[in-house]
Amino acid sequence: MGSVEFRGFGWRHAGRKAWAVRGFDLRIEHGERVLLQGASGAGKSTLLAALAGLLAEDSGEQEGEVLVDGRPAREARAGTAMVFQDPQTQLVMRRAGDDVAFGLENRGVPRAEIWPAVDAALAAVGFPYGRDRDTAALSGGEQQRLAIAGAIALRPGLLLLDEPTANLDPEGARLVRTAVAKALLDLDATMVLVEHRVEEALALVDRAVVIGEHPDAVWAPGAALPARKAAAAPGGPLLRAQGLVLPHTGAVVDEEVLAGQALAVEGPNGAGKTTLALLLGGLTRPAGGRVAATAELAGRDAARPPHRWRAARLAGRIGSVFQNPEHQFVTGTVREELALGGASPAAVDELLARLYLDKLALANPFTLSGGEQRRLSVATALAAAPRVLVLDEPTFGQDLRTWRELVTLLADLRDEGRALVLVTHDPQLVDSIGDRRLELTR
Amino acid sequence: MQTRWRTVDIVVAAVIAVAFAAVFYAWNNLWEALNGFALPWRAAIYGVWLIPAVLGPLVVRKPGAGLFVELVAAVISAVMGSAWGLSVLVSGLVQGMGGEFGFAATGYRRFGLVNAVIGGALAGTGAALMDLGVLPYLPPMTTGQRWTYAILVIVSSAVIAGAGSWALQRALSRTGVLDRFPSGRERVAV
Numbered sequence: 343m344g345s346v347e348f349r350g351f352g353w354r355h356a357g358r359k360a361w362a363v364r365g366f367d368l369r370i371e372h373g374e375r376v377l378l379q380g381a382s383g384a385g386k387s388t389l390l391a392a393l394a395g396l397l398a399e400d401s402g403e404q405e406g407e408v409l410v411d412g413r414p415a416r417e418a419r420a421g422t423a424m425v426f427q428d429p430q431t432q433l434v435m436r437r438a439g440d441d442v443a444f445g446l447e448n449r450g451v452p453r454a455e456i457w458p459a460v461d462a463a464l465a466a467v468g469f470p471y472g473r474d475r476d477t478a479a480l481s482g483g484e485q486q487r488l489a490i491a492g493a494i495a496l497r498p499g500l501l502l503l504d505e506p507t508a509n510l511d512p513e514g515a516r517l518v519r520t521a522v523a524k525a526l527l528d529l530d531a532t533m534v535l536v537e538h539r540v541e542e543a544l545a546l547v548d549r550a551v552v553i554g555e556h557p558d559a560v561w562a563p564g565a566a567l568p569a570r571k572a573a574a575a576p577g578g579p580l581l582r583a584q585g586l587v588l589p590h591t592g593a594v595v596d597e598e599v600l601a602g603q604a605l606a607v608e609g610p611n612g613a614g615k616t617t618l619a620l621l622l623g624g625l626t627r628p629a630g631g632r633v634a635a636t637a638e639l640a641g642r643d644a645a646r647p648p649h650r651w652r653a654a655r656l657a658g659r660i661g662s663v664f665q666n667p668e669h670q671f672v673t674g675t676v677r678e679e680l681a682l683g684g685a686s687p688a689a690v691d692e693l694l695a696r697l698y699l700d701k702l703a704l705a706n707p708f709t710l711s712g713g714e715q716r717r718l719s720v721a722t723a724l725a726a727a728p729r730v731l732v733l734d735e736p737t738f739g740q741d742l743r744t745w746r747e748l749v750t751l752l753a754d755l756r757d758e759g760r761a762l763v764l765v766t767h768d769p770q771l772v773d774s775i776g777d778r779r780l781e782l783t784r
Numbered sequence: 785m786q787t788r789w790r791t792v793d794i795v796v797a798a799v800i801a802v803a804f805a806a807v808f809y810a811w812n813n814l815w816e817a818l819n820g821f822a823l824p825w826r827a828a829i830y831g832v833w834l835i836p837a838v839l840g841p842l843v844v845r846k847p848g849a850g851l852f853v854e855l856v857a858a859v860i861s862a863v864m865g866s867a868w869g870l871s872v873l874v875s876g877l878v879q880g881m882g883g884e885f886g887f888a889a890t891g892y893r894r895f896g897l898v899n900a901v902i903g904g905a906l907a908g909t910g911a912a913l914m915d916l917g918v919l920p921y922l923p924p925m926t927t928g929q930r931w932t933y934a935i936l937v938i939v940s941s942a943v944i945a946g947a948g949s950w951a952l953q954r955a956l957s958r959t960g961v962l963d964r965f966p967s968g969r970e971r972v973a974v
Contacts, residue, residue, distance in 0.1 A: 355960075355963070356960070356963040356968065356969040357960060357963065357968075357969065357971050357972075357973050358973055358974065359973040359974060398792075398964055400964055400965075401963045401964050402963070674955070674958050674959075702974065703974075704972075704974040705974045706958045706959050706960055708959040708960055708961070709959070709960035
């Protein structure tokens with residue numbers, strides 16, 4: 343149960359000339375725990391989707407075979423369970439216990455066996471609450487542990503995890519890894535894990551497989567990272583948060599965003615980091631306190647708070663990169679997206695090349711991989727280059743190569759005297775360019 | 785020609801119907817708000833009600849899609865409430881059949897701009913016939929006004945529902961959301 347074999351496997355998504363993966367051979371024996379690594383866009387998620395039997399025959403073109411227990415993966419779906427990146431997209435029920443029971447009910451498990459199986463799965467992942475807990479009241483890490491409970495309750499022969507900790511704060515991620523390790527102890531299953539950050543995943547796996555043409559692009563333990571803290575002293579303030587209230591936690595923020603400085607905003611999931619980013623970006627109205635711009639940033643407009651500025655003026659001064667890149671794509675191609683802010687064709691070309699998006703210049707932004715979408719959304723902010731950049735998780739889903747490039751581009755902008763606000767769970771990003779830290783708590 | 789509906793066909797057709805039921809709701813209110821505004825002329829906005837009858841076949845490319853999407857959208861908008869009560873179900877049926885004919889005429893083998901415009905015009909013809917010949921809602925108009933109304937409805941439907949749906953389908957296709965459909969895989973590969 344749970345053996346996996348790719349034989350000359352290839353997949354080309356509809357509408358693409360290039361194959362996402364091609365000529366891929368791999369055999370994973372029953373019970374092995376394998377880490378799948380590769381550059382952003384190398385096809386990791388495609389391989390995982392193929393194993394889960396989720397690549398519909400009519401949504402692309404396939405070569406070769408992907409077999410689970412010797413059968414085509416699409417026919418072996420009953421023995422496979424998968425956990426995705428974003429916990430919110432995979433919880434379907436209101437109460438935690440119902441969510442775990444959902445898969446069992448769909449499999450037609452006898453009623454008497456369901457609740458014991460649910461309780462066992464919840465215990466295996468260390469879920470801290472009862473079955474009746476409201477799933478909406480859980481933190482990201484708790485939601486992800488619940489999703490894992492839902493997966494292992496089915497006693498799958500093959501467990502697939504697609505960057506299960508990418509959206510989580512370091513503490514939540516650690517608890518999820520512990521939950522996976524614990525759940526695997528009494529599960530007779532093969533596991534395939536996709537994860538960029540190796541050092542965190544190594545304890546969970548027996549071996550690592552690196553795919554794609556750029557094996558040097560993957561994160562390796564001890565990789566050298568650029569040290570790009572600001573060399574010069576920061577300039578004057580551009581934005582001020584004065585008694586700014588974060589509605590969910592009631593925390594009050596008093597902070598200055600200085601020219602030529604990268605302010606790192608850290609803290610656990612649910613601490614209000616994204617809310618703070620939206621407030622500083624002038625995209626929402628403060629519930630209490632205020633965000634004030636200085637005359638240096640806004641001239642006469644400084645008399646009014648940024649959220650009252652006209653959209654074009656706001657975009658020219660404060661650029662925002664949202665947590666979910668899809669929320670900010672407005673055009674039909676990668677190139678148009680970058681040119682939207684008025685960047686010259688030459689500047690657009692340079693960004694495309696530096697962020698390894700040049701081959702995708704004419705693709706629709708919504709057809710990119712997760713890591714590519716992230717780079718594009720950051721690149722749009724870099725292309726427009728306003729005085730203040732507010733970036734929510736700018737390095738999410740990046741391989742080492744694209745990560746370095748992003749960090750260098752951001753540091754260059756900062757050194758030109760622009761202000762960066764980096765909302766992030768990525769400790770390496772803070773180590774590399776964070777000049778000052780703001781820690782939010784729950 | 786593939787005639788069997790897959791699950792994904794049914795789900796996507798239903799999603800389009802729900803989305804346009806919401807549009808219908810807004811459009812019903814807009815139409816009522818324009819009440820009293822020189823009547824035949826407000827028929828210029830009529831085509832929006834017929835988009836599902838053309839967009840359905842353009843996306844799903846199977847017999848019945850125009851009828852299904854237009855009718856389901858009409859049912860949902862009736863449940864949300866409209867000034868015309870349950871008569872919108874009959875209108876939806878006739879309009880959906882009109883859109884359907886635009887593609888049935890070429891055996892469901894062609895789904896280009898020409899078929900879309902013809903489908904839109906036929907759906908508009910069905911709508912005009914219903915409004916002027918069957919349903920009691922329009923106030924009295926002179927013969928000239930009735931002709932103006934009918935022509936406006938048909939032209940609006942050909943342009944908005946026909947050409948508009950064609951453009952909408954192409955825009956949707958470029959985003960990759962229609963990759964499970966033959967219609968979504970015709971875009972230029974990059």
